[in-house]
Amino acid sequence: MSRDEFIELRVADVIAETDDANSILFEVPQQHQPLFAFKAGQHLTLKAEIDGEEIRRNYSLCVAPHEGVWKVTVKRIEGGVFSNWVGDELKPGDSLEVMPPHGSFTAQFDAKAGARQYVAFAGGSGITPVMSLIRTALISEPESRFSLFYGNRDSNSIIFLDQLSDLKDRYMGRFELYHFLSGEAGEVDLFNGMLTRETCDMILDTFVQDPKAVEGYFICGPGPMMDAAETALLDKGVDKPRIHIERFTAGTPSAAASKRVAKLKEDASGTTLWVTLDGRARKVAFDGDNILDSAREAGLPAPFACKAGVCATCRAKVLEGEVEMGARYGLTDEEIEAGYILTCQSVPKGDGVKVDYDA
Ligand code: FES
Missing domain, CATH: 3.40.50.80 (Nucleotide-binding domain of ferredoxin-NADP reductase (FNR) module)
Known part of the structure; x- marks a missing residue:
């Protein structure tokens, strides 16, 4: 199964936790339960089409793995398309597209x-x-x-x-x-x-x-x-x-940081890179913005959710060459040290960079 694959799950219940927060309880069929096994603190990426637009959002699981239930809590944000849609429209019996749990806000309990x-x-x-x-x-x-x-x-x-x-x-x-x-x-x-x-x-x-x-x-x-x-x-x-x-949201980058990233993108235009996903390596032209969009533009179903450097859904490893990364909230220092990048925030430095989503 591709890491970008969403599974359609039935909404078993929508529970009002406060005036502006609702929990969604999912029904995970037996055959998908191994795929949906999670560690405490991890999150789910939800996808829905709202007013003709595909929206993806990450929400943390608020339950413990041993409880055998899958529940996320969605707080309304003023003007928030997804959170208000959940509060106003979503009801038990509906279905949502859900990506299996991921995230590194966890610990090894022993x-x-x-x-x-x-x-x-x-x-x-x-x-x-x-x-x-x-x-x-x-x-x-x-x-x-x-x-x-x-x-x-x-x-x-x-x-x-x-x-x-x-x-x-x-x-x-x-x-x-x-x-x-x-x-x-x-x-x-x-x-x-x-x-x-x-x-x-x-x-x-x-x-x-x-x-x-x-x-x-x-x-x-x-x-x-x-x-x-x-x-x-x-x-x-x-x-x-x-x-x-x-972090649920990214801060606004400084003017100096934005200028630096714009210059890197300009320098990287016209380069090509190798992207491995689901065991297949493909040569991809850099689209002028970031590695994730370049891979998707080339037809590879590279996974993503926030596109803001927060959720780490788009994580990949650099195998060759150099990459510059903007926001990096979603990665730990150890992951960065080990060569992992957030592809939605990364720009290749020169030709021939190799990144691997499977690593
Ligand atoms: S898609 Fe969330 S960090 Fe890249």
Whole structure:
């Protein structure tokens, strides 16, 4: 099967989680279940035709692998074509095109590892993959602890409010939950306001105590919150590989970066490259924009979703030659080191570059 192949799945239910967030529960037929096996924190790419236009979006699974269900949560975005279509139109019994799970916002949980500590900073719908990780960590590592610091506007906008408090009851002493609300004043001043850099520092000093001893940090939410949490951790001396970050959207590149990428594209026009996909290598002319579009233009079904350097669906490995990459949020430092690129963000430097989607 091609990595770009979407499988049509039936929607078993559409569940309103809050006024503006809906979960889609999928029915995965027995024969596709091995293909849809996933790791905690991974996401699905969904595809639908809305008003005559093909739209692809990634949404994180909010369930744990052992639960045997496939559920993603979609928060409405103002003017968002897909998220509002899900909220207004999608109903049980409909079908959606779904690409098998992928993504690297995950960790290797190990029942034999003893007592470990995990910490997550989540904001708004960033709770979705974190929910999957919390459920998985608590069940697969019976001695480990998980602390969640979760920022929202007000209590009505908290996705999974009840499920989180159920988890707190069920795993008393092992799961700690702290809500931070920016638009609703509670009794404890400490928990009023957003997860800013100052708040993250306070959290690490007060609730985590020994940040370097934590096995894994998971950060997912609005950009400024993620930057605040990440820099606070790095300044405490936490090793980078312990910090896992999942971005839903890309930031706007600086004018200087955009200018540089434009120049690279200009220089690369007229070059050709070799692209391997599903075991077949093809010579492809660079289309002047990026390697992904060049491959698709040449008829290769190269996989993609966000086209913004975030989801890593378009990941491939450079086997020969040099490539320049713009946004690289979707890759870890280890993957970049190993030669992986996001083809939607990459431009060949010179002729004869070889990239492999199967690697
Ligand atoms: S398609 Fe999402 S990173 Fe390239």
